[in-house]
Amino acid sequence: MALIDEHKGYEATASGARVEDYLALLKPRVMSLVIFTALCGMLVAPGGLHPFLALLAISCIAIGAGASGALNMWYDSDIDAIMSRTRNRPIPSGRMSKEEALAFGLILSGFSVVTLGLATNWVAAGLLAFTIFFYAVIYTVWLKRATPQNIVIGGAAGAFPPMVGWAAVTGDISIDGIALFLIIFLWTPPHFWALALYKRGDYEAASIPMLPNVAGDRETQNQIVIYSVLLSLVAFMPALTGLVGWVYAVPAAVLGLAFSTLAVHLRLAEGVEMRKRARRLFTFSLSYLFVLFLALLVDALLFKSWGLF
């Protein structure tokens, strides 16, 4: 007798999922960015943490982010089946049931929050719990399908990890932690709107109200310029508050100028050329965030750990 008699779309039974499918639910690529930004938040924060606790805290933040990814895939399996980028995810491809993904997401959420609280402090744990709630409920369930501003508000979920990392060390939320939050918060809209500009058809097919399909390309290009300029300015906050020095400020200025220039460049284009420039901005925005946080890390480590400046 067959263990599973039939497969109909994503109504698979529990037994078909592979280990790789569970890992895919955690959105490993998003997780790697979360690990990196949380690590930066943790290393630039004043004070220290036992290396084992720091490793455990980073793992908890990564698992919490993965859990919210699993909850997102549980809720969004219907639209994931429509979009080319997402249709081979475990649920729409029929390898896993929705219930399995929900249970996996909830268990990992609880585990990551409680373990972070026990390992570091309950401010960090509370922030992590709020981050998961924000991404899974406020963004995925509520805003994503309801408003073209979904990315702006939902982007906050992705901006919390460095703040959680900071809180894990200090036990509080300071202006520097908020500055790190603001950088990612303002980076998210131009990053995703650039993607939406050249993947517009996908979002339309899935009826997700992204800014280009609701307000048009021109308005999206304008918003990208506004957010890019704001981001370039806010990126100086860590230097202005004295958290870091010129090792961070110089790359921040150069990167901010490049980001804003690419955004203006995109604003001046139409049609195929616009999509090409949108893709270029999207790719650049990934490097932007990575290099900016790397500069933050290097500056803070040079200053804090080795006292070079």
Add this chain to the structure above:
Amino acid sequence: MAAKPEQVQTSDEALKASRRKRSIALAIALGVVAIVFYALTLVKLGPAVFDRGL
């Protein structure tokens, strides 16, 4: 019209193999959690963990 998602072909053997892999992964994960909590207790309490009246 976009192509249909890749569907899974499942035979008894493939299902058994994936279940076995999942069971092994779960066992490893539980083992790691036990070790992590043991180490966490030692790190948080330090030598005091051994200092108790019996």
